[in-house]
Amino acid sequence: MQKSATRSILTASLLAVGFNTPAFCQTSPQANTTLLVDIDHRPSTSLNGDWRTIVDQYSTGIYTLHQELRKDGFFMNAPFDPSGHPQDYNFANAATLRVPGDWNTQRPELLYYEGPIWYEKDFQHTAVSNKHTFLHIGAANYRTFVWVNTKKICEHEGGFTPFDCDITAALHDGSNFVVLSVDSTRIAEGVPTLQTDWWNYGGLTRDVSLVEVPDQFIDDYDLHLSRTDRSVIEGYVHVEGAPAGTPVTVTIPELHAKIESTVDANSRAAISIPTKSLSLWSPEDPKLYKVEISSGPDKIEDTIGFRTIETRGTQILLNGKPVFLRGISIHAEAPYRTGRAYTQKDVDTLLGWAKELGCNYVRLAHYPHDERMTRTADRLGLMVWSEIPDYWALQFDNQAVLAKSRQQLSEMIRRDRDKASIVLWSVANETPNTEARTKYLTAMVDLAHQLDPTRLVTAALLVRTEKTASGSNKIVDDPLGKALDVIGTNEYIGWYEQHAEGADTTTWDIRYDKPLIMSEWGGDAKAGNHAASGDTHPALWTEEYQAEIYRHQIAMLNKIPQLRGTSPWILMDFRSARRVNPGLQDNFNRKGLISDQGVRKQAFFILQKAYKDKTLGRAE
Numbered sequence: 055m056q057k058s059a060t061r062s063i064l065t066a067s068l069l070a071v072g073f074n075t076p077a078f079c080q081t082s083p084q085a086n087t088t089l090l091v092d093i094d095h096r097p098s099t100s101l102n103g104d105w106r107t108i109v110d111q112y113s114t115g116i117y118t119l120h121q122e123l124r125k126d127g128f129f130m131n132a133p134f135d136p137s138g139h140p141q142d143y144n145f146a147n148a149a150t151l152r153v154p155g156d157w158n159t160q161r162p163e164l165l166y167y168e169g170p171i172w173y174e175k176d177f178q179h180t181a182v183s184n185k186h187t188f189l190h191i192g193a194a195n196y197r198t199f200v201w202v203n204t205k206k207i208c209e210h211e212g213g214f215t216p217f218d219c220d221i222t223a224a225l226h227d228g229s230n231f232v233v234l235s236v237d238s239t240r241i242a243e244g245v246p247t248l249q250t251d252w253w254n255y256g257g258l259t260r261d262v263s264l265v266e267v268p269d270q271f272i273d274d275y276d277l278h279l280s281r282t283d284r285s286v287i288e289g290y291v292h293v294e295g296a297p298a299g300t301p302v303t304v305t306i307p308e309l310h311a312k313i314e315s316t317v318d319a320n321s322r323a324a325i326s327i328p329t330k331s332l333s334l335w336s337p338e339d340p341k342l343y344k345v346e347i348s349s350g351p352d353k354i355e356d357t358i359g360f361r362t363i364e365t366r367g368t369q370i371l372l373n374g375k376p377v378f379l380r381g382i383s384i385h386a387e388a389p390y391r392t393g394r395a396y397t398q399k400d401v402d403t404l405l406g407w408a409k410e411l412g413c414n415y416v417r418l419a420h421y422p423h424d425e426r427m428t429r430t431a432d433r434l435g436l437m438v439w440s441e442i443p444d445y446w447a448l449q450f451d452n453q454a455v456l457a458k459s460r461q462q463l464s465e466m467i468r469r470d471r472d473k474a475s476i477v478l479w480s481v482a483n484e485t486p487n488t489e490a491r492t493k494y495l496t497a498m499v500d501l502a503h504q505l506d507p508t509r510l511v512t513a514a515l516l517v518r519t520e521k522t523a524s525g526s527n528k529i530v531d532d533p534l535g536k537a538l539d540v541i542g543t544n545e546y547i548g549w550y551e552q553h554a555e556g557a558d559t560t561t562w563d564i565r566y567d568k569p570l571i572m573s574e575w576g577g578d579a580k581a582g583n584h585a586a587s588g589d590t591h592p593a594l595w596t597e598e599y600q601a602e603i604y605r606h607q608i609a610m611l612n613k614i615p616q617l618r619g620t621s622p623w624i625l626m627d628f629r630s631a632r633r634v635n636p637g638l639q640d641n642f643n644r645k646g647l648i649s650d651q652g653v654r655k656q657a658f659f660i661l662q663k664a665y666k667d668k669t670l671g672r673a674e
């Protein structure tokens with residue numbers, strides 16, 4: 055019951071009428087979409103701005119009153135004629151929503167809305183021979199169906215990764231229109247699933263554009279420093295549609311390097327660039343090189359940093375040297391205005407605060423963030439933990455769900471593998487320790503290694519607690535740890551368990567000889583909520599109590615010999631439907647070191663001092 059009540063209206067109804075794989079709702083989560091890497095360095099026409107929208111709670115745009123598929127659905131974008139056949143919709147007069155942007159924070163009546171909304175936009179097009187036009191969608195939460203000039207083009211599931219649909223065949227010269235249905239309904243078989251501790255912001259939450267590419271085009275590449283020989287940049291360039299023998303050139307002007315290669319039968323050219331005097335990317339010197347990649351008429355210019363990241367025993371090595379990750383967790387919540395973060399200003403504010411805190415690392419929780427975030431981290435010298443929303447209790451015994459996780463991991467890696475800042479791919483957060491879960495996530499770790507052998511794979515695990523004579527012992531032995539390169543663990547001593555001083559009598563028993571990152575810890579405080587002066591036992595929810603948690607945690611963390619990083623929870627307060635305590639939470643998780651209005655809480659300064667003085671974590 056629970057399941058069917060929360061399924062996507064669209065999908066559930068289609069299945070109910072026997073359309074297991076109807077034309078516009080195939081069960082394959084990645085039906086006919088691709089992903090063009092380095093989208094912001096390609097010629098494109100922005101479709102950002104106002105789109106005409108229809109809130110369609112009952113999926114009337116798809117179904118007849120007998121729940122049959124309509125041939126004259128809203129995707130037809132038929133003009134409304136008051137003297138003609140009665141018509142229940144009219145895009146021409148419809149209210150608009152801004153793209154990019156979640157719908158929840160654009161109109162008060164949409165704050166709690168979960169369901170389908172239709173989007174329509176007109177655009178001009180002039181056909182150019184030997185060119186393909188893709189509709190690029192930076193992210194749409196959660197499930198998207200696309201029509202161009204009434205033709206069904208593609209669909210996509212997953213709210214935080216980009217996709218591109220080839221719309222060339224549906225276009226004509228002159229005025230064209232695109233209609234999208236974005237459905238934010240939470241589903242049990244989704245990734246994430248029904249429960250999350252963040253707001254289910256729906257809509258076209260990132261940039262939308264039209265991208266024109268030649269018939270044969272560079273759709274994917276990977277260029278990184280060889281792990282075995284730091285004087286060689288290696289990787290590949292893939293040219294979609296290119297027959298074997300098609301030339302590819304990679305140039306790095308600053309290094310006076312120019313390499314010619316040719317694609318093989320899989321349209322992929324192997325690249326190997328010997329370099330001298332390469333400056334390696336690091337937080338202290340986030341050096342990026344201009345890299346030009348060309349094949350025939352297609353040319354892309356990227357900025358890429360080169361570095362290595364690996365482990366040795368319990369150490370994390372950046373460019374061969376031990377490093378400690380001084381970090382903070384961040385949600386993609388927009389500072390000041392709230393809602394999904396997507397502007398450069400949002401990114402500059404969030405990452406600016408992380409720098410002010412003294413960080414060299416950020417955990418981008420719990421899903422891939424806007425690409426501006428990882429590009430900016432590249433520039434600012436912040437190492438990044440990037441993760442997919444394999445969060446809490448997914449349907450780990452469901453192969454269709456595994457396919458969705460695999461798809462999101464592949465899209466995340468494909469989009470961001472050119473970012474030197476990313477050192478960790480995370481496959482999960484706080485999942486239940488079951489056999490099905492371990493099998494599922496081990497497969498995900500294997501896939502991450504296979505797609506990107508140059509980075510470390512992690513996950514935030516739950517830990518077991520045993521009482522001891524003097525306090526408690528935290529045991530890190532989740533079997534998933536076997537597959538991981540770096541162990542992440544979340545703990546909330548002083549908040550969900552014990553009092554802040556509990557950290558003083560907590561010991562750690564880590565059963566893996568691997569680096570450990572304390573990927574979450576902290577507690578809530580409402581900015582401006584203070585304990586009485588001189589109060590030695592400040593109450594929960596006060597800034598003073600949150601600061602106490604940080605003091606005791608820092609002392610405890612410093613006693614864990616294999617600790618190689620921390621990313622306490624969290625930089626800024628964020629909206630969450632689970633947090634309904636009036637006056638304190640009001641739909642916000644208040645574990646931020648900074649309020650959603652930019653007010654730094656006391657704990658911010660405690661952590662800042664520990665990071666700046668390097669009194670938290672080992673010296674590198």
Ligand code: GCB
Nearest residue numbers: 251483484544574623643645
């Ligand atoms: C966690 C989750 C995070 C929550 C946080 C909390 O362990 O990973 O998503 O927001 O705790 O505040 O409870």
